[in-house]
Amino acid sequence: MALDWGFELLKGLESLFLNPLFYYLFIVAIILGISRVKRERKQFHVRAKDAFFELRQLLPLGFVLGLILSVVTIGVGLVIPIETIIFAALFTFLWSLTTNFRFLSPVYTVGFAFFATLFFLSKKWSLPLIESHTAEWNSSILPSIAALLGLLMIAEGILIFRNGRKGTSPKLIKGKRGLRVGVHEVKRLWMLPLFLIIPGEALKASFEWWPVFSVGSQTYSILLVPFAIGYYQQIQGMLPVKAVQQVGKKVIVFGSVFTCLSAVGYWYPLASIVITALAIIGRELLSLRQRLAEDNLPFYFSQRNQGLMILGVIPDSPAEKMGLGVGEIVSKANGITITDEESFYEAMQKNRAHCKLEVLDINNQVRFVQRALYEGDHYQLGILFVQDEKMWDDESMVFVQPNHKSFS
Known part of the structure; x- marks a missing residue:
């Protein structure tokens, strides 16, 4: 049977x-x-x-x-x-x-x-x-x-x-x-x-x-x-x-x-x-x-006063290998306080070969992550942020990349 x-x-x-x-x-x-x-x-x-x-x-x-x-x-x-x-x-x-x-x-x-x-x-x-x-x-x-x-x-x-x-x-x-x-x-x-x-x-x-x-x-x-x-x-x-x-x-x-x-x-x-x-x-x-x-909930992924909110992390990128996650906030880069995306790129330019970030995680705990950056790294750092309004063209709704885009 x-x-x-x-x-x-x-x-x-x-x-x-x-x-x-x-x-x-x-x-x-x-x-x-x-x-x-x-x-x-x-x-x-x-x-x-x-x-x-x-x-x-x-x-x-x-x-x-x-x-x-x-x-x-x-x-x-x-x-x-x-x-x-x-x-x-x-x-x-x-x-x-x-x-x-x-x-x-x-x-x-x-x-x-x-x-x-x-x-x-x-x-x-x-x-x-x-x-x-x-x-x-x-x-x-x-x-x-x-x-x-x-x-x-x-x-x-x-x-x-x-x-x-x-x-x-x-x-x-x-x-x-x-x-x-x-x-x-x-x-x-x-x-x-x-x-x-x-x-x-x-x-x-x-x-x-x-x-x-x-x-x-x-x-x-x-x-x-x-x-x-x-x-x-x-x-x-x-x-x-x-x-x-x-x-x-x-x-x-x-x-x-x-x-x-x-x-x-x-x-x-x-x-x-x-x-x-x-x-x-x-x-x-x-x-x-x-x-x-x-x-009825406020937007979780919005611009924050204490740093930049991570909206996404590219797979296999340095950011993922450093353990960065969605919802975390980057407050400092290479020792420089971050207030917006422009200041983040400027801080990254201070040291093109090394990245040290101060991060506020989803439990509001501060931690530090760092990594050497190499030419040809996948998507460079690999972080997606909530972009500033001025970086968008209102008619085409296409993102206008900043000068130092390679670090994100």
Whole structure:
């Protein structure tokens, strides 16, 4: 029996490479990275991360979570209509066209697919090339879709908490008073491949090799389905890592509560409709509350009297090797007190071969870092600051570099 299941799972793996969404998500991740690099180069004349950073984040953690959730979904016997999978893919494509990646949360893709499936099957419609065994309306299919949505929301929270905090992108915007301030942006896309049990033969007989097995008098297929999970957050009032982790924890708790509530549907199937609707509303309120709380906070990355706030650190640069971090304040350079970016560059010119900085860390503790500078060092020092307003051209919004730009 175990050997048969293993064989069916291996055959189900092939379905992943027949799914157009699998390839589409790779393309979207590449476009996401390229657009981020263009914005960073426009504002800082250097990129914080390379253009393939988002692509590298697309699959690894999602693959691990997908394996874990596959064991759960198959173990508890969740049977998902093929219509739901198709509608979830269609909504993923549609929401991705808005370029607002928070709409790629499972609650907006699988949640809307839940109601589309409900409407579609109630009309007794059928899809071309699909051999559906759910053409007759049956409320017993609803709890499994709701449970799947809950599990995907838990995975979403874990991905935000564990991966969303990595590589947040520095960004310059105009604050409420019209002054230039810094924020951090998280725009991320993950793929979560998940083995699902589908009632009946997923495709018609032209695909003879499709994995099909029987339990009693019922016939089922196993598919490996790629689910997209997107996330967007603009952080202005606190350190990016802390802000993203807070959201991740809230989504995990919300997904866990919803998963528990979805179990009610197995006793009262129609309750799944109300529970899923509440999930969509609740997730939207969670996002709205987070944005309102963020808007009410003062800008963390703004110009400070005691020095220069570090908005970003270039990977593999001398600044990163010296242990400088986002949110720290450079108060002195080569023994000279820093008041603005111009004074920082002038202080760095005092000694082109050596850099000694006095830094106020995120715990308000003073520490000293130093390093020899060599010609050809990657991006020289590698620090991104909140630029002075006078260094911007108001019409083109393109950063005008100072004379001593090589040290930043």
